[in-house]
Amino acid sequence: MRALIVLSLILTTGLLAACARGVPGDARVVVAGDSVMAWNRGQGGSVADGLRARLGEPVGDVSFPGAQVAGGGGPLNIPRQLDGVATQWVVVNGGANDLGRNCNCSDCGAVLDRLISDDGARGAIPALVTELRGRGARVIWADYYTSPRFAGTTCERPYRVLExxxxxxxxxxxxxxLVDMDDVFRPDDLTLFAADRTHPSVKGSQRIADLVAAQIGR
Structure with missing residues (x-):
């Protein structure tokens, strides 16, 4: 996926995103990650909301804006979001905030290596996935879309490497x-994006839900 989403944690957004977070006791699907997953939750239009409607069953949502894979604490750390979660499916994304806060677009090698090694076997992301698999979960990792704010810039390169x-x-x-949000997003279709041209609109969040639900339904 060719993408860049530099995500910042805004206090008001974070407080709104905290609403309706949690895992129902009978949920077999849980969504975790950063603001791409959490966006539109206050309107009932997040990725988890979309999955709930498509699957016709409870869906947990522990995602939080600004969350990192290898940094942050509490809900701002994606592995910590999933502490104690044992469920059939975990849908998760992450890495944009790690990259956005710890490197510029031309010097991201060390941050990428910390997230995931070149062979895909080591780093914070494989460690999280291995932990989830050890709990019996199937994991759907959602790779970022290309946002109109950064499409065509050199900042896409780290995300190509990540993908x-x-x-x-x-x-x-x-x-x-691995599901690639670029399969259902186009950076020139602004109806898929919020006003910041970075996060998904409600329509965009539902596109992601469609992409993920197709995998769970198989």
Missing amino acids: TRLRRMAAADPGVT
């Missing part, structure tokens, strides 16, 4: 699926 490494990770385990 390549994620694909290698997923290829090594049949219980891990």
Whole structure:
């Protein structure tokens, strides 16, 4: 996926995103990650909301704006979001805030390596996925779309590298699926994006839900 989403945690957004977070006791699907997953939750239009409608069942949502894979604390750390969660499916994304806060667009090698090694076997992302698989979950990792704010810039390159490494990770385990949001997003279709031209609109969030639900329904 060719994408860049530099996500910032805004206090008001974070407080709104905290509403309706949680995991129902009978949920077999849980959504985790950063603001791409959490966006539109206050309007009932987040990715988890879309999955709930499509699957016709409870869906947990522990995602939080500004969350990182290898940094942050509490809900701002994606592995911590999933502490104690044991469910059939985990839908998760992450890495944009790690990249956005710790490197510029031309010097991201060390941050990428910390997230996931070139062979897809080591780093914070594979460690999280291995932990989830050990709890019996099937994992759907959602790779970022290309946002209109950054499309065509040099900032896309780190996300291409991230995608390549994620694909290698997923290829090594049949219980891990990589879905590419670029399959259902176009950066020139502004109806898919919020006013900041970075986060998804409600329509965009529902596109992501469609992409994920197709995997769960198989």
